[in-house]
């Protein structure tokens with residue numbers, strides 16, 4: 001019989017960043033009760049998604065995130081070679097996700113946002129403040145990947161129909177929904193002793209108050225987007241997820257968005273990116289050496 005190997009393992013920076021990204025995705029999926037999204041209670045507005053699938057999808061993306069961080073370390077600077085490497089790895093990551101989920105799009109937006117952020121973090125590991133990391137990610141997002149296919153995605157269709165800014169523009173603007181809304185709300189709610197899960201719910205709601213979520217627009221049009229933004233604002237105005245009044249508003253928002261088939265998948269992806277940046281700033285899991 002072999003003895004259990006309790007030797008500490010040394011992980012590379014790329015591996016630790018991939019761990020942080022996957023942890024953020026799993027924390028987002030588990031967070032409950034999220035309005036109309038997959039969580040521990042159920043599938044929200046979705047018929048083809050469930051929590052196990054979200055976990056499997058998150059885990060399937062670990063090699064892609066690691067490879068993106070490694071590409072950043074090899075290239076060493078922001079430029080077309082890195083942007084195009086990220087595009088190629090991102091497309092391979094999407095293929096791995098779809099193979100895992102049987103063709104269901106679980107995390108397309110998250111691959112995009114977290115992929116850029118993982119690469120931006122790897123480029124300058126000492127410069128880990130959210131504002132600096134998102135600015136580097138934006139500079140990458142502004143570069144044009146010559147090999148990117150131009151499919152008529154849901155995001156592209158609602159951009160045509162409503163002129164909405166989607167995932168690409170959010171990244172190119174350095175993730176204002178995260179740095180201006182999600183992260184500050186996360187910190188405010190923590191400071192008010194809301195409890196970690198409530199603080200994360202409040203961060204998601206803060207993102208939902210203004211985001212042009214192309215997932216919601218595609219499924220429920222402008223009425224759905226309006227309901228999402230107003231409803232999220234109402235929860236926060238009532239005192240947030242930690243209060244009874246806020247919880248009542250949150251329940252009402254959940255019911256309303258499910259009735260409209262309006263799933264805020266883009267906001268969920270940005271919450272995962274927000275949790276990643278928060279952990280990065282705090283140095284969680286990134287202490288060099290032993291894990």
Ligand SMILES: CC(C)(COP(=O)(O)OP(=O)(O)OC[C@H]1O[C@@H](n2cnc3c(N)ncnc32)[C@H](O[C@H]2O[C@H](COP(=O)(O)OP(=O)(O)OP(=O)(O)O)[C@@H](O)[C@H]2O)[C@@H]1O)[C@@H](O)C(=O)NCCC(=O)NCCS
Pocket residue numbers: 048086087088089090091105106107108109110111112113114115116145148153154155156165166167168170211212213214215218219265266267269270
């Ligand atoms: C540049 C891309 C991001 C492509 O963007 P585009 O808008 O053209 O493409 P979409 O396929 O619509 O994907 C964008 C996904 O981003 C999320 N999102 C939506 N709004 C926003 C926003 N305002 N800001 C940030 N992120 C946003 C959202 O992802 C979530 O929703 C997904 C489910 O959406 P959908 O497929 O519409 O699903 P359903 O309605 O459920 O479909 P049916 O059931 O009806 O069939 C879910 O997966 C969440 O992740 C949008 O979906 C980028 O993706 C790209 O160019 N990729 C190519 C590779 C690459 O370059 N990678 C770079 C690596 S760093």
Ligand SMILES: Nc1ncnc2[nH]cnc12
Pocket residue numbers: 028029036037038039044046049054106107110263264265266268269
């Ligand atoms: N929890 C979630 N539910 C539905 N779609 C999502 N996309 C990303 N996270 C999601």
